[in-house]
Amino acid sequence: MDKWFEDFFAEKTDLPSAEMVASTIWLIWKLRNDHVFRSKPPKVVSIADLAHAQVRAFTRWVPSKEQKRTNSRLSPESWRSSDSNGFKLNIDCSWVKGEEKNSVAEVVRDSRGLLIDGFAIEIQAETILCAKALALSHSLRFLTHRTTTHVGTI
CATH class of the missing domain: 3.30.160 (Double Stranded RNA Binding Domain)
Structure with missing residues (x-):
């Protein structure tokens, strides 16, 4: 699934980046939760601006894939599945x-x-x-x- 998603966005240069799409979806989810759990009406106009700001901050502060590969030995933790019947x-x-x-x-x-x-x-x-x-x-x-x-x- 991840490979398909990556290839799809690589082929379609006129689409927003995968990071922008993920950030927008995350913000919509957060606004939905604020509305459901806190009765705060969503501010739809600000979603695109917030998503863009998050992507800029992400690309500035989160290491690239190349940097992560060199640091992979420092962080041995990774997702592990449960037992086959768990x-x-x-x-x-x-x-x-x-x-x-x-x-x-x-x-x-x-x-x-x-x-x-x-x-x-x-x-x-x-x-x-x-x-x-x-x-x-x-x-x-x-x-x-x-x-x-x-x-x-x-």
């Missing part, structure tokens, strides 16, 4: 100081990396530590309803 769980929470509504999201992937389940909920938390604890608590409750018998950590 699941991999990714938990995240969104917390903003002073906001009443915050959110927790989780995705579950199988050993092939395919999305098989997940959830997103609204929470109330006074601190980021409370939000993370609630995220873990909701995820553990979610796991108790799964059919798998083994829960491991990575």
Whole structure:
């Protein structure tokens, strides 16, 4: 999939860069979450400008592929799949100081990396530590309803 995406953008010179598309999609997702979880209406006009600014900042501060290759030995961590009969769980929470509504999201992937389940909920938390604890608590409750018998950590 990544190779196809890269080749597609390399062939189509009149399209925005893949980074610009990804940044725009990410901003749309964030604005959607702000609307759903915080009742903040989206500011559609600013999406393109924000995406462009993010891409400029990204290309300025994130090393290129050549630089990453030379530093690859420094970072041995990489994504690992779960056991063939297990699941991999990714938990995240969104917390903003002073906001009443915050959110927790989780995705579950199988050993092939395919999305098989997940959830997103609204929470109330006074601190980021409370939000993370609630995220873990909701995820553990979610796991108790799964059919798998083994829960491991990575």
